[in-house]
Amino acid sequence: MKIKQLHNLYLDCNSVNTDTRKIKLGDMFFALKGDNFNGNKYAEQAIEKGAKYALVDEAKFATQPNIILVENVLESLQNLASFHKVYLNIPIIALTGSNGKTTTKELINVVLRQKFRTTATIGNLNNHIGVPLTLLSMNTDTEIGIIEMGANHLKEIEFLCDIAKPDYGYITNFGKAHLEGFGGIEGVIKGKSEMYAHLMTNHKIIFINADDHIQVEKTNNAQTFSFGNNQSDVSISLINAQPYVKVSYNNLIIESNLIGTYNFSNIAAAIAIGNYFKVNDPAIKTAIETYTPTNNRSQIINKGNNKIILDAYNANPTSMKAALLNFEKQAGSKIAILGDMFELGNDAEVEHQNIVDLATSLNIDQLLFVGENFFKTSINASKALKFKSFDVFKINFDISQIVNSTLLIKGSRGMALERVLDLF
Incomplete structure (x- = not known):
């Protein structure tokens, strides 16, 4: 089936789903496979539970007209998501990094939500399945999409960027995470920087922390929008972090509900991105001050x-x-x-x-x-x-x-x- 045909069927559905236990009326079910499961076996069950269509990649399970046989279900999910991004033609902000991805994503979302209708990655659905699912959760009401990308080996961020085609990007930091898959800290820097390479090749905007020398060096020839204490587009400074992080921005004092100086850069990134998208300063302050961390994060x-x-x-x-x-x-x-x-x-x-x-x-x-x-x-x-x-x-x-x-x-x-x- 051509991707445009598949997209037309998708537009006729309410949402996409990969778990028959969570099927809702009008879903499009993708029968994914794993090491210990084969979603093809549940295609009929998905239809019985109310799915409008189910995609399988084993012919013996395509037993009725609305169970659609494709060559590879996972690749179909990824290709559909990529096609849908182009179809929507909305700005996508991608972010990755060793630490603070999810907190930063949540902060960016609450700030931009003050002005725009946003759709952001739910939880940490940030891999080769989660990124497509997030893209496919967006519709014509979405004005800005925010995509978190995780990786534990080289070429993974590059692959996710090829799917999501981001217009903006931010890397929180480069730390000692997933050293086994990346082969050391140099591998981490190289792997995360695949986002920079994608954005620079496509002449897109990169948000950077001007106080992080790695970010500055890696984006030397890029179109950047920077924040920090050093020379930057937006000046944001840490007042203190006891008991919670308090920052100064545009003659405003913003008091967060986040602990630790390590959260300063997460907050600053959200403020800067809000500034870039012309969210007014009082709304930025309100968003940061009313955000409360969840999910075992600080x-x-x-x-x-x-x-x-x-x-x-x-x-x-x-x-x-x-x-x-x-x-x-x-x-x-x-x-x-x-x-x-x-x-x-x-x-x-x-x-x-x-x-x-x-x-x-x-x-x-x-x-x-x-x-x-x-x-x-x-x-x-x-x-x-x-x-x-x-x-x-x-x-x-x-x-x-x-x-x-x-x-x-x-x-x-x-x-x-x-x-x-x-x-x-």
């Missing part, structure tokens, strides 16, 4: 007389270091519960040891390290304990002994350290 939670900084959505050496340095500035009794950092490959041993060495050197009263990688480290500090797994931690550490304290809970997604909350 959330502040009170449990009895304890204050918990829940930052358990993900972790890598760069974000872990930033979180610890910020946490040290907290007042009163401080306890950090830190979980393993994943996808570090051969660097796992040294990076976990580096975090242990840093954490034990800081003014933090108690350190609890959870996970196999942290368990292998050498710790010479009476204030530190290590546990091989969360279950061992749960059995051997009495959480009720923690009172009148501030806690930092941080680890990679696979550690699911938000489970600590259930122990109180």
Whole structure:
């Protein structure tokens, strides 16, 4: 089937879906395959549940006229999304980076929503499936699209840019994330910079943090719109980050609900992009000040007389270091519960040891390290304990002994350290 024909069928549907458990009346179902599942088997079920069309790539499952046989369902999803972007002809802002992608995306969205009808990536649906699904969730009511792009190996950002065809782009930072897939920090920089290459080739606008020398160097010959303390298009400065990040912009004081100096650049990017799209300053201030983080990202939670900084959505050496340095500035009794950092490959041993060495050197009263990688480290500090797994931690550490304290809970997604909350 030609992509234009497929697009016409898509326009006749209410939405796209890849999960029969969530089918709604009028959906277009894409029968994706995985290592442990074959969506083709559920095409008939999708139709029975109300899907208008289902796409399969195995002929034996194309049993009725509205089950459409294509060569490859995933490629059809991606090609349809790319065609749809051109059809809508709306500006797309793409962003990637090692840390802060989702928070920055949410901040950009709340700022631009003050003036425009926006559609943004839901949660972190930022891969080769999530990006097409986000594009296909946009319609003629959408005025600006905001696409988050994640990657753990080279050429992935390039591929996602080919699908989304962004008109603007922003890279939050270059840190020690997914070192195993990228082959080290140089690989991270090269991989993330694929977005720059795409935007520069197509003569598009790149938003940059003028205080980040890598961003400045990598966009030397590009069309840029910059923000920061240094010479830039928009001047934004950090006032302080205690207890929450407060910034100065255009003679305005903006007080956020985000902790940590590491969130300053995330907030500044959203302000600058709002400025570029001519959102008025009072609306930018309102958007930033009313945004509250969710999904285990720098959330502040009170449990009895304890204050918990829940930052358990993900972790890598760069974000872990930033979180610890910020946490040290907290007042009163401080306890950090830190979980393993994943996808570090051969660097796992040294990076976990580096975090242990840093954490034990800081003014933090108690350190609890959870996970196999942290368990292998050498710790010479009476204030530190290590546990091989969360279950061992749960059995051997009495959480009720923690009172009148501030806690930092941080680890990679696979550690699911938000489970600590259930122990109180």
